[in-house]
Amino acid sequence: MSVDLPEDYIPTDDEPYMNPRQIEYFRRQLIAWRENLLAESEKTLNKLKEDKERDIEAVDQGTNESATAFELRTRDRYRKLIKKIERALERISNGTYGYCEETEEEIGIRRLLARPIATLSLEAQERHEREKKKREARSG
DSSP states (O other): OOOOOOTOOOTTTTTOOOOOHHHHHHHHHHHHHHHHHHHHHHHHHHHHHHHHHHHOOOHHHHHHHHHHHHHHHHHHHHHHHHHHHHHHHHHHHOOOTTTTTOOOOOOHHHHHHHHHTTOSEEEEEEHHHHHHHHHHHHHH
């Protein structure tokens, strides 16, 4: 089923929650985000290869190692983010996207616009953060 989505469409609270247009909007956003991250990862990988192939002077070695460590951390962050995007796309496929994994309540359009990979409602997320702080306070 093809969904007609105007170029300037942005989901709002004034329409039925997770209607076909909203689903298609978020699907496209997630796919574009994933493609962008994959392209950035490819650039990073190519840069690391180029740096390795270049004969680096000893003075530049420390700077290069620091930059390489930063590139690797960035790549790891992208990899984790891509996994979350893939899970969000799976939720779109199975009809659970936009609903809290804990409470099954609506996550909300504004939260999804801000964080399309959100899996918890704001209330559930805040509860998780409070519990995490309590655990850290007890152990620390």
